[in-house]
Amino acid sequence: MKQLLTFIRKEFYHVLRDRRVLLMLFGLPIVQVILFGFALSNEIKNTGIAVFDQDKSVISSALISKIDANKYFDIDRNLTNPNQFQEAFKDGKVKIVLVIPSDFSENLSLQKKANLQMIVDGTDINLGNQISNYLQNIIVDFYKNKAKNIKLCATQIMEKHGGQVPMNMDDLINLAGVGRKTANVVMGDTLKKPEGIVVDTHVKRLSNRIGFVKGDNPIIIERELMKIVAQEDWFRYPNLLINHGRARCMARKPDCIHCEVLEYCNFAKKATKI
Secondary structure: OHHHHHHHHHHHHHHHHOHHHHHHHHHHHHHHHHHHHHHOOOOOOOEEEEEEEOOOOHHHHHHHHHHHHOOOEEEEEEOOOHHHHHHHHHOOOEEEEEEEOOOHHHHHHHHOOOOOEEEEOOOOHHHHHHHHHHHHHHHHHHHHHHHHHHHHHHHHHHHHOOOOOOOOHHHHHOOOOOOHHHHHHHHHHHOOOOOOOOOOHHHHHHHHHHOOOOOOOHHHHHHHHHHHOOHHHOOHHHHHHHHHHHHOOOOOOOOHHHOOOHHHOHHHHHHHOO
């Protein structure tokens, strides 16, 4: 036993004196860990996502806005039919397609639950699973908050408004989960008496790109837009921008070349060097 310990001690000292052996024992593993760490990194950040929104409701728009506002995902494009799914994956930028069914908002409101479909790029199974898990967590959080607010909002309507949805801006924005955007939709779509302009992710992006406003604060954006948009167009204006944002002016890869308002858009002029 003593001889064995003497031999081990001798070899240990020999290793410490030989720099090449030290490099092989400690240096190469460290380099491998660093290199494999970069090679196998599955960090989810600004991942491209395509959305097929068949519902086109306030609630589905709110879900899309929540996803787009998250640092993990960027809405790369909005799809209009299932035939576009395969095409969306071809360039490698879109990693997942979210399908929102036409009865999404109705089911969420009446049954407190709704189904969604996620189609993941299967070329990298591990990354695909991680992306779907991230997106699922965002959706679950959205579900919980919406379900909670819907229940509280219904209680407020019954107790404070006699079971009737209030039809003025002040009472609407005091309901649980109702902000100016939702209240503006109700005032404009239901009463046809808009008191403001709906500012969602598309309206904010396009209004900034065209040059109508500067900044991200939705209240300031709405206030500035109300100064330049005729009141009779307050409800129509955001719908036009939302449709244009889905068809042409996406957050990533906007189709500036074919844009119908190219000559009026500051962003497009710079992008196409007009």
